[in-house]
Amino acid sequence: MPEDTLKTEMIRLLPKLRSFALRLCRNPDQADDLVQMTCERAIRSLDQFDPATRLDSWMFRILQNLYFNSVRDTANRARLFDLAMLDFEESYDGAKAAADSLELQKVQDFIGELEEDNREVLLKIAVEGRSYKDVADELGVPIGTVTSRLARARLKLREWLDTNDAPQGVRLRSMPGGM
Structure with missing residues (x-):
């Protein structure tokens, strides 16, 4: 047809x-x-x-x-919101929250400087929690392309964090494929 x-x-x-x-x-x-x-x-x-x-x-x-x-x-x-609210209610520290917010802004600014393809994949997988397959389908690219774009974005983020003495509030959790 x-x-x-x-x-x-x-x-x-x-x-x-x-x-x-x-x-x-x-x-x-x-x-x-x-x-x-x-x-x-x-x-x-x-x-x-x-x-x-x-x-x-x-x-x-x-x-x-x-x-x-x-x-x-x-x-x-x-x-996840409920869990975050439990942590927030139990341990809210205004000064620390302000410092963390500034540190988060620095990380967001850096991510905004990544190449668009790499940034898009990083945000969809690492932030939104989407699967590699869903992202590949949405972008119309092979899963291998998604994997390599994510690896490049993570590598650049890791290098940036290493050269900028990773902000105190930034903790990278273990994710498939690195970081």
């Missing part, structure tokens, strides 16, 4: 996709966002579409997977 025909069929599916998204998340704004992300993912992944399968089934599966990922990520963020 030609790409233009597929895109036309996708447009015809929009009302059904929105209805399905609305039933899943029960929030019109969230449903619209979910449909938009589904269409973006589908268009970006058209080369992976098997013409032997039904387009509607493929798109509904993408939407459902995005929804489940969103629910899982939201639950994980809430859990």
Whole structure:
């Protein structure tokens, strides 16, 4: 099936996709966002579409997977926020918080200076906690490319931290592939 025909069929599916998204998340704004992300993912992944399968089934599966990922990520963020709040309430020190904030700003400034490709991969994996595969799919590059971009970003960050006597509040946890 030609790409233009597929895109036309996708447009015809929009009302059904929105209805399905609305039933899943029960929030019109969230449903619209979910449909938009589904269409973006589908268009970006058209080369992976098997013409032997039904387009509607493929798109509904993408939407459902995005929804489940969103629910899982939201639950994980809430859990991490609760843990952070426990630490915050028990040990809040205003002077230390101000110093940490300045140190964090220095690290953020450095990350902002990284090459865009490397910075994007670093933030998606190390900050957002996304999988290598999801990032590779989103960017439309092989997993090896994601791995090498992440390694370059981590190496530059490590070098910067070493030459700048890593700020007190910055502790690098052990991550796959280094740092």
